[in-house]
Amino acid sequence: MSPGRPRGRQLLRRRWVVLLVPTALALLVVPRVAGSPGSSAAQATDPFTVEVSKTTDLVSGETIEVNFRTSAGSIVHPGTRSDVYTCALQGADSYVKADFSDGTCVPLGVRLQEADVSQDSDHFYRFPDSGAEQGRRGIAILRPGVGTGNWRRAGVDFSLTCGPANPCRLVYDLFVQTGSADAVEYIRGGPELSYRPVEGVAGCEGSTADAVTSTMPDRLQEAWLAWTRDFCGRASSPPPTTSFFQPEGDALRHFAAGDYDLGYSAVGYRPGFQPETERPMVPVPIGLNAVVIAAGGGYTVGDGSWPQDLPRPHAQFRLTNQEAAVLFGQSQASLVFNDQYVNEMLANNPEIPASLYLFNSNVSAPVALTGAQSTTFFATMQFDTLAGDQWTNIDGSDRGVESDFNHADPVHDASFLSLKTGRPDLARLAYSQRYSQGTFYVLTDLATANALGLTVVSMPNAAGEWITPTPETLAAAVPQMVAQEDGTLLPNPQATAGYPLTFVEYAMAPAEPLVDANCTARTGSEDLLHGWLDYVTTDGQDQLTGGDGLVPLTPQLRDAAATAREAVGATPNECATPPPPTNPPPTTPPGNGVIPSNSLGPGGEFGSGPFTGSGSSGANGGSATPTQEATAETAAEALEAAQDDGVDLPGLSGIRAINQLMPPAALLAVAGLTTAVALATAGYPVPASVRRLPRQAGATARRLRRGGRRGSGG
Numbered sequence: 001m002s003p004g005r006p007r008g009r010q011l012l013r014r015r016w017v018v019l020l021v022p023t024a025l026a027l028l029v030v031p032r033v034a035g036s037p038g039s040s041a042a043q044a045t046d047p048f049t050v051e052v053s054k055t056t057d058l059v060s061g062e063t064i065e066v067n068f069r070t071s072a073g074s075i076v077h078p079g080t081r082s083d084v085y086t087c088a089l090q091g092a093d094s095y096v097k098a099d100f101s102d103g104t105c106v107p108l109g110v111r112l113q114e115a116d117v118s119q120d121s122d123h124f125y126r127f128p129d130s131g132a133e134q135g136r137r138g139i140a141i142l143r144p145g146v147g148t149g150n151w152r153r154a155g156v157d158f159s160l161t162c163g164p165a166n167p168c169r170l171v172y173d174l175f176v177q178t179g180s181a182d183a184v185e186y187i188r189g190g191p192e193l194s195y196r197p198v199e200g201v202a203g204c205e206g207s208t209a210d211a212v213t214s215t216m217p218d219r220l221q222e223a224w225l226a227w228t229r230d231f232c233g234r235a236s237s238p239p240p241t242t243s244f245f246q247p248e249g250d251a252l253r254h255f256a257a258g259d260y261d262l263g264y265s266a267v268g269y270r271p272g273f274q275p276e277t278e279r280p281m282v283p284v285p286i287g288l289n290a291v292v293i294a295a296g297g298g299y300t301v302g303d304g305s306w307p308q309d310l311p312r313p314h315a316q317f318r319l320t321n322q323e324a325a326v327l328f329g330q331s332q333a334s335l336v337f338n339d340q341y342v343n344e345m346l347a348n349n350p351e352i353p354a355s356l357y358l359f360n361s362n363v364s365a366p367v368a369l370t371g372a373q374s375t376t377f378f379a380t381m382q383f384d385t386l387a388g389d390q391w392t393n394i395d396g397s398d399r400g401v402e403s404d405f406n407h408a409d410p411v412h413d414a415s416f417l418s419l420k421t422g423r424p425d426l427a428r429l430a431y432s433q434r435y436s437q438g439t440f441y442v443l444t445d446l447a448t449a450n451a452l453g454l455t456v457v458s459m460p461n462a463a464g465e466w467i468t469p470t471p472e473t474l475a476a477a478v479p480q481m482v483a484q485e486d487g488t489l490l491p492n493p494q495a496t497a498g499y500p501l502t503f504v505e506y507a508m509a510p511a512e513p514l515v516d517a518n519c520t521a522r523t524g525s526e527d528l529l530h531g532w533l534d535y536v537t538t539d540g541q542d543q544l545t546g547g548d549g550l551v552p553l554t555p556q557l558r559d560a561a562a563t564a565r566e567a568v569g570a571t572p573n574e575c576a577t578p579p580p581p582t583n584p585p586p587t588t589p590p591g592n593g594v595i596p597s598n599s600l601g602p603g604g605e606f607g608s609g610p611f612t613g614s615g616s617s618g619a620n621g622g623s624a625t626p627t628q629e630a631t632a633e634t635a636a637e638a639l640e641a642a643q644d645d646g647v648d649l650p651g652l653s654g655i656r657a658i659n660q661l662m663p664p665a666a667l668l669a670v671a672g673l674t675t676a677v678a679l680a681t682a683g684y685p686v687p688a689s690v691r692r693l694p695r696q697a698g699a700t701a702r703r704l705r706r707g708g709r710r711g712s713g714g
Helices: 218-235 248-256 321-329 331-337 338-349 372-388 424-435 447-449 471-480 522-538 538-542 557-569 633-646 665-679 695-713
Strands: 008-011 026-029 032-034 048-054 064-070 072-075 084-088 138-140 147-153 156-162 168-178 184-193 213-214 242-244 262-265 283-299 367-369 418-420 438-445 501-512
Touching: 008 665, 026 147, 026 242, 026 418, 048 168, 048 184, 064 072, 064 168, 072 138, 072 501, 084 138, 147 522, 213 218, 213 321, 213 522, 218 283, 218 424, 218 522, 218 538, 248 262, 262 321, 283 372, 283 471, 283 557, 321 338, 321 372, 331 338, 367 372, 418 424, 424 438, 424 538, 438 447, 471 501, 471 557, 522 538, 522 557
Parallel strands: 032 184, 213 242, 213 262, 367 418, 367 438
Antiparallel strands: 008 026, 048 064, 064 138, 072 168, 084 168, 147 156, 168 184, 262 501, 283 438, 283 501
């Protein structure tokens, strides 16, 4: 395609703080080329391709990457910024330059969804000429929002809506230079963006009155959605089950009370998850998962392998059990301002250039979920077993195994541990801060970490070997797991094979047949229940082979699932009509239009679950303050019950994180002063390592200046 009419323009050359400020403007002649894209958002003759990491089933604020690569002999033009926009859907070959300013496309800086901190347009960060990419690649980071953006330009009001009923399209404004010729501008329509429906499940039509009602922790939402879509496609039928997402302890409690036909959990009835009444249930294994610590954020790279003005996310990260125990049991300051731990962390993570990247100023405390969660239970059991001396409160008080961070004794200080009420709250933070400067830490599960794009941390097993959770290491851990009387398997912190925090996800199915309030057998629902359990433990395992969610059952667990299925509904029902629940969940949870948050009720409507505690949608998030303080008596009772059940049970604590950013030395000093004030205000002694920070910051600044002069001179 021949270029269009040349147009002169003056552009201020862009430089960052580490470069010299230009003293003149560069005059660039940029021909513009408009036209239709091919399947890769470019015509076959275009000297570039564009790839988008995800374009379908998008949830509001979800992070996606857009990679722009030029052909050999061409480069991403260094003097003119290339951009990507979210635009109203129209023909891919119909976009022109004016669309970026006339309301067709979302301008840079305008959000379609403020609550989810969406980023609907961005510029491409150029890879340096000195690196392996040789200036031929640019990367843009988007967080497509579901909602309506409003803006005003030149006295005119504009708006654009994107969502399940309003698909939009990515459009590129790219500048490519071939050889020594002038830069050429290409305007190309990219892929259509489609969004996860607020009601129903994509690929499933209609509903049935016999649908099995179920409740589960929201770490299972990707697996449940994948299974439901595949089941509907195979049977050409409505969804056989509905789902309601809530904290794991609440899910078990509501299942036990008869509020739902089916529950999901990694633990049975045990201390910390004990319902008032124990409904007879059969644990049917459905997949493998793992407790993980996930790292978000990144660090500046100066070797040419990544754009200098975009923090590079961690490709890998390592933490010892002792470091993890200090991080989540004491405070982040106790970890990253302790010379012993810092030196060890930098040695184990050599790609991190300096200690200042071990914390993040936007997320000032490690993050976990409130409510009774098996992830909390299993992680603290590991800390207590393998790092008991470090698993203490910041004042040195011993901790133990705990199921709910929000009900710990000793209490977790809200400034030392940021508790999120559920997946939507956690997702906002993870998506918006994924490419921020410095590291933040999240205690979660493998499926959630992968879904949110976080880096899964490797940890040592009891033999001291570094283990990364993978399908292979999860499967290898199963033979050493600890069998419980109720038929469930629990992680074994002392395991020397596989990833030690591997756990089994179970469908907690009713042992008795399903009946209605009049004690009449619900035969239609019973058939759907058995069909569903048979599917998810056999053919449905194929939906877990992608390596980024739950892991398929091992042959041993498949056999166990087949045996368990035979016991579902096999116990005679005494048919005593249960009293109505004292606090029944909503029958039609309200939709929230954000992330598939906490429920998928009748018809598949996502909405809010019956959460307790508080959480903020800000960058730092909100901490759920303890709603009930554990007493010595209740702690002793829980410990005794856990020991009787073959599980050690202790208490918990709180955490504080300090962080910093760009000018490293200045922020290091700020972080130290902030830490000192926080500790002193809370009544804790200020560590000597923190008191030394201002002096260390000055020394760091001097070294940076000397290094900068040497670098500029070389």
